[in-house]
Amino acid sequence: MSDIFCSLRQLSVTYGHGAAALDRIDLDIAAGERLAIVGESGSGKSTFARALADLLPERAKVGGEMLWPALGHPPRPGRDFGFIFQDPGSSLNPVLTIGEQIAEGARRHLGLNWKQAYARAEELLGRVRMPQPDKVMRAFPHQLSGGQRQRVAIAAAIAAKPQLLIADEATSALDVVVQAEIVRLLDGLVREDGMTLLFITHDIALASGFVDRIAVFRDARLVEAGPVRSVLSAPQSDYTAELIASHRDLRTPPLIAKAAS
Numbered sequence: 001m002s003d004i005f006c007s008l009r010q011l012s013v014t015y016g017h018g019a020a021a022l023d024r025i026d027l028d029i030a031a032g033e034r035l036a037i038v039g040e041s042g043s044g045k046s047t048f049a050r051a052l053a054d055l056l057p058e059r060a061k062v063g064g065e066m067l068w069p070a071l072g073h074p075p076r077p078g079r080d081f082g083f084i085f086q087d088p089g090s091s092l093n094p095v096l097t098i099g100e101q102i103a104e105g106a107r108r109h110l111g112l113n114w115k116q117a118y119a120r121a122e123e124l125l126g127r128v129r130m131p132q133p134d135k136v137m138r139a140f141p142h143q144l145s146g147g148q149r150q151r152v153a154i155a156a157a158i159a160a161k162p163q164l165l166i167a168d169e170a171t172s173a174l175d176v177v178v179q180a181e182i183v184r185l186l187d188g189l190v191r192e193d194g195m196t197l198l199f200i201t202h203d204i205a206l207a208s209g210f211v212d213r214i215a216v217f218r219d220a221r222l223v224e225a226g227p228v229r230s231v232l233s234a235p236q237s238d239y240t241a242e243l244i245a246s247h248r249d250l251r252t253p254p255l256i257a258k259a260a261s
């Protein structure tokens, strides 16, 4: 698939009076691709995600162009894109049952009645491989583990069948085993539904294991973007080379071979 989903030209963001948080980013995102945004803390990754999702604070100044050829209009939150954050606690409402929060998105955006929306919520819990979905429907967020809460957040994010899924450090708070499970889950879901995935992480090794392309950010600038294999084997910048060198496991053959397939 080579249709352009989103086209960014000279995208810049400034918060208040500070330095630019994003500085003239040129990038095309293909429909159906899995794109990782990597870079150190403060490089502008979350600002990039929030700019795409139109979730920047009001005082933020945005410059440049953002085009959505596939949609024909800016994406509507919850409908055209789903957002998953590092801390699922921040996106889940503590006083609503799991069933209620997932069903709400399906009801509002797909025009389902509550009964249909509940049925869809339970089905979604199955899709995110939640054990005992029927029980979890009646549970509250605090009764679940961090990994389970992240599965719920993913189910809620895809409830309205969005075309774009944005995961901002969605696995950073989880231990490595759960992290791998969640990445595998995301990978499967976006493949099955043909969603475009924006996977934001400071961990280039984690991203390289499953995305199609990597975009490297540093100090508000896009340093380089390219297919995983070429970025790993022939980085265009010293900065990217340093990022790769700092992950011993990235230089070993299995991951690169996997990225190439």
Ligand SMILES: Nc1ncnc2c1ncn2[C@@H]1O[C@H](COP(=O)(O)OP(=O)(O)OP(=O)(O)O)[C@@H](O)[C@H]1O
Binding pocket: 015, 016, 018, 021, 039, 040, 041, 042, 043, 044, 045, 046, 047, 048, 057, 202
């Ligand atoms: N709401 C805000 N108000 C003011 N400045 C902000 C705000 N959010 C981010 N910034 C600034 O914008 C720059 C980019 O921050 P951003 O959160 O996009 O980076 P990041 O790459 O996502 O970092 P991290 O890996 O720590 O999440 C930083 O200098 C940060 O201090």
Ligand code: NI
Binding pocket: 045, 046, 047, 168, 169
């Ligand atoms: Ni961030």
